[in-house]
């Protein structure tokens with residue numbers, strides 16, 4: 001089945017008001033992209049409103065990097081999916097490995113966050129991926145299978161869910177798995193999605209993330225069941241990000 005490729009940029013804790021200039025370049029470059037690719041930029045919370053205004057009626061969607069499971073209430077420092085939607089976000093990354101590590105987020109919390117995102121009518125990008133020790137121990141497929149079983153909320157469909165496979169050891173390291181390992185993992189994720197979501201699982205997009213850059217994008221994006229990329233460092237400038245989308 002044909003799934004529209006999604007090239008998503010996760011800006012992590014980077015970006016100030018001046019970064020709007022970079023977004024403008026991405027928006028301008030996106031006009032030249034073929035219709036088989038969608039672009040998404042997930043800046044820090046502070047820039048979502050500004051970026052969403054700027055990107056209105058463009059080929060670039062704007063998303064967030066986390067959401068609290070509740071809609072409102074006494075949760076100092078947190079931001080809800082309803083607030084993100086109000087600010088103009090259409091997608092929300094949940095369960096990124098940096099949050100699973102730094103904030104000790106569990107599969108159950110990721111599940112609740114994804115449910116809140118979907119409940120607001122937004123698209124949840126649920127991240128999964130094994131550590132280097134887990135891969136070395138031959139447990140990568142099992143670990144990701146367990147994460148999927150715990151993290152995907154009831155009511156997930158091809159329209160409201162994207163899965164991002166990000167091996168932890170490939171993030172920000174310049175190292176990537178072999179295309180054979182990517183193919184094996186994405187096929188495994190597809191099987192689990194079909195098991196969990198039935199026919200909808202066929203249409204859910206599975207992104208690869210971890211040291212994606214212009215020089216390796218074409219090879220990674222050509223792998224079966226790789227339906228796009230979640231890009232960190234190389235998404236911060238139009239110069240590095242646009243060639244990844246052009247490689248689709």
Ligand SMILES: O=C(CO)COP(=O)(O)O
Nearest residue numbers: 010171172210211232233
């Ligand atoms: O964590 C990532 C995207 O969410 C990947 O980051 P890098 O592309 O910088 O390796």
